[in-house]
Amino acid sequence: MSYLAADERYDSVIKYRRCGRSGIRLPEISLGLWHNFGGVDVLETGRAMLRYAFDNGINHFDLANNYGPPPGSAEENFGILLKKDFLPYRDELIISTKAGYLMWPGPYGEWGSRKYLIASLDQSLKRMGLDYVDIFYSHRPDPETPLEETMLALDSAVRSGKALYAGISNYPADLTKRASAILKQLGTPCLIHQPKYSMFERWVENGLLETAENEGIGIIAFSPLAQGLLTDRYLNGIPEGSRAAKSWGYLREDQVGTALEKVKKLNEIAKLRNQSLAQMAIAWLLKDQRITSVLIGASSVSQLKDNLDSTQNLEFSDEELMAIELILQS
Numbered sequence: 001m002s003y004l005a006a007d008e009r010y011d012s013v014i015k016y017r018r019c020g021r022s023g024i025r026l027p028e029i030s031l032g033l034w035h036n037f038g039g040v041d042v043l044e045t046g047r048a049m050l051r052y053a054f055d056n057g058i059n060h061f062d063l064a065n066n067y068g069p070p071p072g073s074a075e076e077n078f079g080i081l082l083k084k085d086f087l088p089y090r091d092e093l094i095i096s097t098k099a100g101y102l103m104w105p106g107p108y109g110e111w112g113s114r115k116y117l118i119a120s121l122d123q124s125l126k127r128m129g130l131d132y133v134d135i136f137y138s139h140r141p142d143p144e145t146p147l148e149e150t151m152l153a154l155d156s157a158v159r160s161g162k163a164l165y166a167g168i169s170n171y172p173a174d175l176t177k178r179a180s181a182i183l184k185q186l187g188t189p190c191l192i193h194q195p196k197y198s199m200f201e202r203w204v205e206n207g208l209l210e211t212a213e214n215e216g217i218g219i220i221a222f223s224p225l226a227q228g229l230l231t232d233r234y235l236n237g238i239p240e241g242s243r244a245a246k247s248w249g250y251l252r253e254d255q256v257g258t259a260l261e262k263v264k265k266l267n268e269i270a271k272l273r274n275q276s277l278a279q280m281a282i283a284w285l286l287k288d289q290r291i292t293s294v295l296i297g298a299s300s301v302s303q304l305k306d307n308l309d310s311t312q313n314l315e316f317s318d319e320e321l322m323a324i325e326l327i328l329q330s
């Protein structure tokens with residue numbers, strides 16, 4: 001059935017936050033296609049999620065060259081769904097992709113050389129059937145390639161019209177500052193940084209958030225639910241079909257076991273707030289205005305729906321924050 005986007009898509013609970021000091025505003029919640037959109041997944045489930053997301057104001061979809069499995073298949077599937085459903089809405093969408101991890105054999109198939117980044121972006125555009133992406137990221141810092149070369153490749157991607165903005169992901173604070181200075185000098189300021197950030201993963205609080213704010217770079221927090229740990233998914237064991245149960249899922253069973261005690265306690269606080277744990281985990285990130293967007297994953301429309309409602313209550317009392325902190329530090 002052909003798709004007609006909901007007329008009220010911008011009247012939903014989702015608001016838009018300015019991305020650093022740029023002209024772009026992003027939805028408070030964005031959808032990532034790392035899991036659940038690959039060749040091993042059901043395309044129609046992915047299609048339903050993209051439609052639901054867009055109908056409800058989530059207009060930013062995040063990809064990378066290696067998402068799948070197999071690597072590249074998430075971009076291929078996204079390309080199919082884009083063509084079927086979203087091409088009329090291209091100008092309303094922010095589509096991102098990245099390069100940094102292993103994609104093809106030999107010395108030019110990963111990391112941060114100009115050779116790899118530009119070739120990878122061309123491949124990504126082809127897989128998605130796009131002329132350009134909105135954001136092109138260096139997916140991870142490369143300790144062996146001069147930072148200038150990687151940043152120049154991002155600048156070239158933008159100047160060639162294959163990307164509209166440049167981003168970096170997984171860069172520590174000091175490298176972020178250097179990367180930002182190089183990009184500014186080149187005339188292509190860094191739009192956004194994509195770090196892992198959740199109640200369980202807080203490295204960004206040791207300097208990166210501050211650096212990004214000073215540099216005028218937005219922050220989009222990935223794996224905000226710690227891949228599903230910060231939800232009710234694993235409260236009663238590891239369900240069939242969950243990420244921890246899948247052989248290709250990045251969440252391991254032992255990680256579930258280690259986190260469970262804290263998860264149960266956090267879940268009690270979420271209940272007192274009349275939120276699901278997923279909603280509280282997202283709200284906990286969005287309470288900080290330096291966070292432009294929270295980049296979730298989902299395996300069903302009902303999860304998306306649950307997560308969207310987190311924006312209804314982003315306020316935390318001092319007591320709640322203290323209680324959460326005590327659990328996280330225990």
Ligand SMILES: NC(=O)c1ccc[n+]([C@@H]2O[C@H](COP(=O)([O-])OP(=O)(O)OC[C@H]3O[C@@H](n4cnc5c(N)ncnc54)[C@H](OP(=O)(O)O)[C@@H]3O)[C@@H](O)[C@H]2O)c1
Nearest residue numbers: 032033034222223224225226227228231242243296297299
């Ligand atoms: N830049 C990077 O290096 C990098 C690395 C990783 C991810 N990312 C980006 O971040 C995106 C999100 O990462 P992520 O998928 O790890 O995020 P996440 O939001 O922490 O985890 C998503 C998983 O949590 C579970 N879930 C979501 N909502 C739920 C709910 N309401 N109730 C119960 N369970 C729920 C689902 O697990 P089930 O599948 O078990 O249902 C879902 O697949 C990726 O798609 C990608 O775009 C970037």
